[in-house]
Amino acid sequence: MTTGISVRGVRKRYGDTVVLDDLDLEVGAGEFLAVVGPSGCGKSTLMRIVAGIEPLTAGSVVIGGEDVTYAHPGDRGIGMVFQDYALYPHLNVEGNLAFGLRAHRVDKAEVRRRVAATARQIGLTEHLAKKPGQLSGGQRQRVALGRAMIREPRAYLMDEPLSNLDAALRVQMRAELIEFHQRVAGTVLYVTHDQVEAMTMGDRVAVMNGGRFEQIADPTTIYEQPATLFVAGFLGSPRMNFLDAVTGVEGDSVRVTAGPLSWTVPAGQLDGPLPESVVVGFRPETVLPSGSVLPGSAAGQAATFAGDVALREYLGNEAILHLDVDGHRIVSRLPARVAQDAVPFAVDATDLHLFDPAGPALWHGSALRALTGLRQ
Amino acid sequence: MSTAIRVAGASRQRRAGIGLATPAALFFLIFWVVPFGYSVYLSFTSYDLASAPEWIGLDNYRRMLEAPQFWHSIRVTLVYVGGAVVPTMVLALLLAIPLSRPGRARAVLRSLIFIPAAIPLFAASMIWRVIYSTGGLADRIGEHTFGVQGWLTDPDVAMWSVLVMVIWKYLGLYVILFVAGLQALPQNVYEAAAIDGSRAVRTFFLVTLPQLKRTLLFVLVIAVTGAFNSFAPAYLLTQGGPARATEVFPLYLYNNAFSFSRMGFAAALALLLLVVLLALSIAQFRLIRDEEDR
């Protein structure tokens, strides 16, 4: 029923400030694509350009195969859910739902039928006569969703729709949105600054920074094979450990040394020669007590080191250890019961990510796993 | 013992309360209640400022209803109120919509349009008298364009000339109020309306106007009460003439009080005006309150 969205070569400038720099994005029909990025990265601007409420400087927007770059927002066949809902405060729920239908001169009986159906779907049949001011946050959110749904749009645009909700409600509405997406099988372009939302909801995730896409991929790829330093650091909590490292060729291996930590990687597993200086990254959950390093790792492929626990955050099911390793700060996330004060730690080479200091990823240790068959 | 202390404390508090409230109460009594009561009393008397007021019962009110000039001034006032309020509000709203958007040029325009409101009414009236006089700007334009001559001297035209000045004078004030009201409206509601397929005109009537209702009512209240109370423009521009064509109610009241020394009659007129304005204000504020309750 819904169709895809294509953003082609879209550029947006305010005076000399480039907000969006030559963006391309394809959202497939029925796909849920989450755009995530820090504030000011341009993700909302992108969405507003797709919606047609913000003019673009160059490029085109195609929805359902139709070039809508210069079409009125109301003629693009989209439904949008705003961060603060943007409900019509002077109209009751019924009026809010019906506004778009009436603007399109839909027959009265049909309006009634669709309002009733939509109200049922969003569970607000009892509240049709209420004004937005009399509804709870969750109910308003549902009205906003219902207003977007009722016109059976070709695509949905959602601009941080959960960010005004409290934590508990956010979890609940997140589930409702996922369920909604599955039910209507609608194309959704979803903008958020919350990595959890992006990872849990998106079929694919587009990570944006400084008006560009850093990476567009499914959540696993994004997490396992971040394309850039930024993506690696932005997603995951606590954040990935980064250490400056030097590389040196030792026979048919390459040694990667970051302070007291050092790994050797078979040169044949690399895509090419490494620069001398790299940034090595590994996620906190891969920093394990040395005894528990998964068996089967090739010798020398795990770096073992001793660290003093400078800070210990106990979370019940797990603990976050802030380790001081020869002046380097390394964070480890462990199941609470294995966390000890000072043990040798190890980081397996399969969990490494090497980055060019300028940003792009050079190599992911996961490549070794396919080789050993330990993990896929 | 403890009860006694509490009682003493309470009465001390009460005394302090009375002490603190007394100046305000006295002020209210001396400068409001007494003059108001005296006006009510005067309205039942014949009083020429010299001899003592003479009780004549309801004669002033009866005479009021019988006086053709009274009814004439009511008609003139209604024309004045309608002619001042409706066009000013419509024009102000039309101007406020483009001016409420951000932009330096618009900020400058907003200031420019406010200038007349900042000019003292007396000075403004002098300017317009020159504009309207024979050989003045309006006269030259009017004679050739509309065949109108005598903007302030033709009884059929004078009221409209006064109204043009009044609209010019107060337009800026209302524009500023409307701009403030418009800028306070949530912006993304307009974006939602656009996505819902609503075009400018529909959005104006179905989204902007309903949300602006409180500002509209507020401006309406000050505009209507201001217009009913409006004495100065007609007094300064035409002195109520020609042939009393611009003798609005407050001017009729003033003439009776200070030109004709009929203080009792004028007091009765003033009370009538007070009742009308009170009724209007109550009705208008009830509207606003109903709106807030919703």
Next chain:
Amino acid sequence: MERLSRRTVLKTGLGLGAAAGLSPFLQGCGDNGESGSDDNSGTPQGTVKVWMHQEDLFNQVFQSAVADYRKQFPNVTIEPLQIPLPQLDTKLQTALIGDQAPDIVKTGGWTLANYIRKRQLEPVSLPAVGAKSYDEFADRYQENALSSLTFDERVYGVPIDFNTTYLFYRRDRFAQAGLDPDKPPTTWEQVAEYSKKLTTTGAGGKKIGWQWFYTTPIWSELELTPLVRGLGGRILSEDGSSSSLSSPEGIKALEYVASVGDPKLSNKNDVYGMFADGVAAMQLSGVFSVSLTHSFNSKAVFGDTFDCAPVPQWASAKEKTASGYTWAWTVPAKAKNKFTAWHFINFLQDRKVTDASLKTAGLIVPTKDWQKEPVAKGKEFQILSDQVSYADFGTPVPAWNEMAQALTDAIAAVANGKKPADKAAKDFDDAMKGVLG
């Protein structure tokens, strides 16, 4: 504010007959009159507060008179207060209710009836002015000059700024229209005829012959009075208790007003300004127009560009008539220093002061034989002097403001074609029923 409105003025009864008509208002005023003048021993002393409207030229004369007076009577302090004309009447009314009355006020003659009915003015103190009777006092002035200030055989004010109306006309406009500038119209019929010849519409805008004041109550009375009286009618009865505009004479006068002049024309200085600019070639005005016209247009020179003549008469008139008005020095009944007040007023009637008034400020004090003084040589003063004897100084009515406003309404309605003359006249008479008497 403007010199014109200051002078727009006038009102008064013709002689004692008119004054006698006021007696309904004056019953019981006798006590008031008696008590007036002996509030002290007959020695000028103390402080005298004087209120008058702003008039710079006269103020020079007044200040020097004060200095002379103080040389002779050093125990007296004169405190003048100049008040803008539009505020004078209201301020005085308020002061007279409270306890703030001044000792001397310059008052419009047409407002006297109102104050006197309210017993707020004091008659002339005979001891203070050194007269044995009011008749003897009146003999010090030109005949008819005190008529508008005399009520119930008592004199309540002393004239200052005494005026009759004139025909003012533009010699230059007459010459352009082929009329003899030395032969101004003497009849209203001629005025209408000349006015037609003087009306032109050219590049410089419309120019007309005669122009009336359409919005100024005092001028409504000054203009309509000679028209109605000249036909043998009256606007108000002699005793001021009723009106009779709705008479053949009143109606004809209103019709005449509508037949000449253009009520649509306006000027920021009213008719004075139109006359000064030459837009209007003729108007009725007072002697002050000699200097006022020149002050509005420095190219307009009296005797050269424009001139004055006696008020026109109807061709059929048996007797001459004109209108006139005066301002007066008066003393409020509540004044605290009445004797000295009258004493000082009397000093201002001294020939030296009155000559200076005429010479410096153009203000006439009509003491006996004033017109024979060298300073009164001018043609305008001689015409005025001639007109005084037959001029109507208005009928004293306490509700003068209301009456004059209604008269203005009638003129405006007829001139603008809003009502026929007979209807406007009848409406005026109807309105007056509740106001007069």
